[in-house]
Amino acid sequence: MSDIRPWGQPGTAQPAATPLDLTPSRPVYDGKLSELYGIYLRHLTLMVLTLGWSRFWGRTRLRRYLWNHVSILGDRFEYSGRGIELMIGFVLVLVVLGVWAGLMWLVWEFVFQAHAIPGFGFLNLFYLSIVFIGIPLAFVGQYAGMRYRLSRTRWRGIRCGMVGSAWTYGGLATLLTMANAVTAQLLTPFVSVNLARPRISHTFFGTQRFDFAGNAGDVYGRFLGYYFINIAVWIVAIGIAVTAVIVGGMQLGFTGEEVQRLFTTPSLRTVLLLIAAAVVLYIVFGLMILPLRCWWQAYLLRYLVARTRAGNVLFASAISTRQMWGFLVLNYLIVVLTLGLGWPWVMHRTLRLIARALWIYGAPQGEAIGQPPQRAPRFGEGLLDMFDVTGF
């Protein structure tokens, strides 16, 4: 990013006597993939033996490894969370869901039983209600999980923390996401910036608060460009795909009757052809649409990082579209194609990416930053675990 400017907001100006220290540095990650795999395979083995109940401890071990192998300005991070905290968080959410199921049972018993709808059983009601509360709860869990992880993170002996209500964030996120959905995603910059704001500006390193000065208006121009180019590309991609299928079908000598039979009684040839068509479609769409998306996501991330500040420390990200492709697309493919065995590789890649693309300008004024006054949460990220928003 070339357009980093010192902050000019009134009231936050530096004392005139000290010149602004903007020495650039990057985080250092010195983990080894082989060591990470050693920890991960042990974790997987225990998962199988304990039917998944060891995951809280396994996750904690992985975090300890990752945190301690990242350092900023020569000081390593320390992760002090414990597996039991994660497990208690999970059990608490189980209990809450149990209570919810009880409530739904009462609703079922006294409301729906009277005017029974055929084919709509108690379980249907329960799952439907979970879908309804699940989306807000996933956001609440995301926020609460971040708070937990920050509270268990130390740097230079000082704990991090997060203020603000996870429920407020969950409500805001649900509203914005729904509004975005009904406006055909045209609110995306507004939603992204306004959800980044509470996440960043409620974060503390000790007593030092992070500030976020983003404004959706700054990124709207690029977003609209992306939005309409994206639509155009979809049309072109679908055109190519349809042409390919029709031309391909004629080349292979399909008659109309055969095409009709194709869908009623599939043969081996049909199935193979359909698989081939799906692969072609995937490649066409992947090549045309995903890079565009990565371009936008990289731009948005650079913007959000550049508008973030912690006291006199400024941040910038140099993440390129290609790096975003590696992060979003390749990482996804690695995990899916290796049936999950590639997960440590993805974590390793992600931390290397952060170490490569995050720039930190200046150093915190350590003597002015003490331990955070907020009380840390006692239990961990149960909701996050329940609603399957995987993070590390």
Add this chain to the structure above:
Amino acid sequence: MAAPARYYDGKVALAREVAVRPAGHELLILDAADSSVVARWPASELVVLGDTGHEKAPPIARRGEEARLVVEDAELRRQLAQVLPPLAALALPRPAALPRIALFGATLAAALGLFWLAVDLGSDYAAPYVPYDLQRHLGESVAEGLVGEQTLCKGRAGLAAINGLAQRLAKAAGYPHPVTVRIVKGGPLNAFTLPGGVLVFYSDLIDFARDGDELAGVLAHEIGHVAHYHAIKGLARQFGVEQLLKSMTGGFSDLGTVGAGGSLLLALQNGRAYERDADATAVALLEKLGLRADGVSRFFERLLEKQPMDAAAAIGIWSSHPPTADRIAATRRPPTGAPAFSEAEWAALRSVCGPKDPPRPPARPAPKPSAPLPPTNRL
């Protein structure tokens, strides 16, 4: 000995370059620049936070305090560990990665193998001992989900006829619980068995059967599934495979999709063995009751004529039905024995969904390709 380490006092976010010096029963932490004493930690209160397997440089703390001492230099860590027993953990060698990967990789493979074996044997041997009430409840709820919105046929005499034969066959098979047959109006041309002896027949199948013995053949086949507890075994197996995948993927949601495909394949694989068992039991049961047992093979023969492009035969793994030609050969029996249904019973069955005009059903369109397999045993 004095080499630099970093000290954080736990009060402010400052890193201080320090030298450490073990002195008697305490650890002296001295400022690296002017050698002034920064902290004195009693040896008995020293703790190492973390371990060399997970932390590159495990922090040292005084028990209960927020201050931290981080020694980056491995040699200094080794020396400290030698002099101060509470810091012994600092000198533990960092575990070599490759042997660990080999060890845990092999253990993981073995654990997965054992788990699979447990699922395989458990579903076969333990599943029938699931309490009957629970099996029945499962069967009823699955039936509700599958055919809940379709019309059930109510012809009393027809239902009595098919249920009567079903009970006789089940009794002959040694199945100790009652079975219930439900007839759903319409298609596909199919029948299936659910846990707890719940059978579902589609009326298209009854229309397609040329006589009572063909229908009895299909019924005996389904009773074969019941007697072997195939439905509950299949459910148990699917549940086990799901648990296995879940524990392996650590709940990574996108893998669920891939996993579902895998467990479907396994279920189908299993399904074919079940079909052969049910076929064999079907003819044995009919013969035991002195009934005509050629209905099974005749029905399959006509089914094969009707559906020559058998997807299962073409692809081999696509369906839970074994290739139909094999099944015909394996179930062929001479046309001897008593008819399974009386003339009156057969007539009642043909009109179980309401009156029928022609004795022979008109040609129907080809049945839809079968939907993804529900946890049941189809025809």
